[in-house]
Amino acid sequence: MITPDYYEKFCCIGSECQHNCCMGEWDIEVDDEARARFNKINGDFGERVRASVNDENVFIRKNGKCPLLSSDGLCEMVLNGHKLCIICDEYPRFTEFYGDYTERGISLSCEAASKIILDNDNKVTLTGETGECCEDIFNLLYGSRNDIFQILQDRAMSVSSRIRLVLDYGEKLQEQINNNDYSAFEYVPVDRLSNGKDNTSVFEFLSELDYLSDDWCDILRNHREYVINNEIQVEQLAVYFVYRYFLKAVFDCDALSKLKLMAISIIAIASLKGDIYENSRRYSVEVEHNEDNVEMIYDEFLFNEDFSTENIINMIK
Numbered sequence: 001m002i003t004p005d006y007y008e009k010f011c012c013i014g015s016e017c018q019h020n021c022c023m024g025e026w027d028i029e030v031d032d033e034a035r036a037r038f039n040k041i042n043g044d045f046g047e048r049v050r051a052s053v054n055d056e057n058v059f060i061r062k063n064g065k066c067p068l069l070s071s072d073g074l075c076e077m078v079l080n081g082h083k084l085c086i087i088c089d090e091y092p093r094f095t096e097f098y099g100d101y102t103e104r105g106i107s108l109s110c111e112a113a114s115k116i117i118l119d120n121d122n123k124v125t126l127t128g129e130t131g132e133c134c135e136d137i138f139n140l141l142y143g144s145r146n147d148i149f150q151i152l153q154d155r156a157m158s159v160s161s162r163i164r165l166v167l168d169y170g171e172k173l174q175e176q177i178n179n180n181d182y183s184a185f186e187y188v189p190v191d192r193l194s195n196g197k198d199n200t201s202v203f204e205f206l207s208e209l210d211y212l213s214d215d216w217c218d219i220l221r222n223h224r225e226y227v228i229n230n231e232i233q234v235e236q237l238a239v240y241f242v243y244r245y246f247l248k249a250v251f252d253c254d255a256l257s258k259l260k261l262m263a264i265s266i267i268a269i270a271s272l273k274g275d276i277y278e279n280s281r282r283y284s285v286e287v288e289h290n291e292d293n294v295e296m297i298y299d300e301f302l303f304n305e306d307f308s309t310e311n312i313i314n315m316i317k
């Protein structure tokens with residue numbers, strides 16, 4: 001299994017967490033195996049566990065919280081020595097399978113994970129061993145992602161220049177993929193400068209997506225201009241989004257959209273008022289954790305001229 005080098009640093013901060021995932025708006029679905037285990041828990045606690053899950057196998061929130069969250073913010077399943085359902089056990093870790101090739105990471109939506117990602121001053125590397133993916137396009141994407149990481153981590157350039165270069169890279173790579181040419185991609189760097197286009201189209205579109213909490217729309221409405229205060233933190237975000245999404249082009253051959261997703265995520269996070277930790281976490285919760293949202297974003301990239309490569313490059317000042 002391949003992971004970013006910071007992966008092992010993750011540790012849930014439990015009762016210290018300001019945005020405990022057991023208090024979020026997410027529906028936590030219990031897998032069948034866990035449900036069968038829940039059915040065998042004896043005594044009053046077993047009764048409570050079963051009463052906490054509805055007929056659709058989703059935990060029933062009480063006062064906005066998981067009913068099995070103790071008053072001091074700890075999980076009563078863990079306190080009572082029981083195995084969790086898959087979602088609770090895995091979060092905030094995510095796993096992607098490409099045939100026998102497997103990658104794992106930690107999600108920006110978790111307060112502790114986002115701090116690990118954003119506080120890392122080092123250039124992220126990937127570690128571990130895994131099997132192989134036999135899809136024809138995989139080797140091209142894998143090699144291209146290494147090139148993209150190199151560009152994003154080239155600190156001799158401003159991070160905005162690096163992101164623009166990656167978008168140019170993606171546009172040219174996509175032309176090659178569209179010609180069914182999966183040979184190694186040779187990139188000649190061209191930094192297409194930004195003309196300072198404003199970020200209005202990004203925020204208008206984001207406010208049309210599904211969201212979990214009502215205040216998210218107000219937060220989007222109150223955005224400011226795109227400003228980068230900390231180059232390394234933006235680099236870490238860009239690497240995170242490329243790591244998490246780029247290889248998924250194995251399934252739809254749309255590599256450029258994965259890079260545009262990285263770029264508009266950076267534009268959004270860097271244009272929200274407040275601190276980058278909370279903005280990153282919140283963006284991840286509201287936008288990327290909803291698969292329908294991510295699909296709608298990809299569709300928009302294909303059909304909305306506002307999100308042409310040129311227009312997104314122009315927003316990266």
Ligand code: SF4
Pocket residue numbers: 011012013014017018019020021022091092109110111112113
């Ligand atoms: S959001 Fe992260 S740190 Fe907070 S309770 Fe959940 S897993 Fe733990």
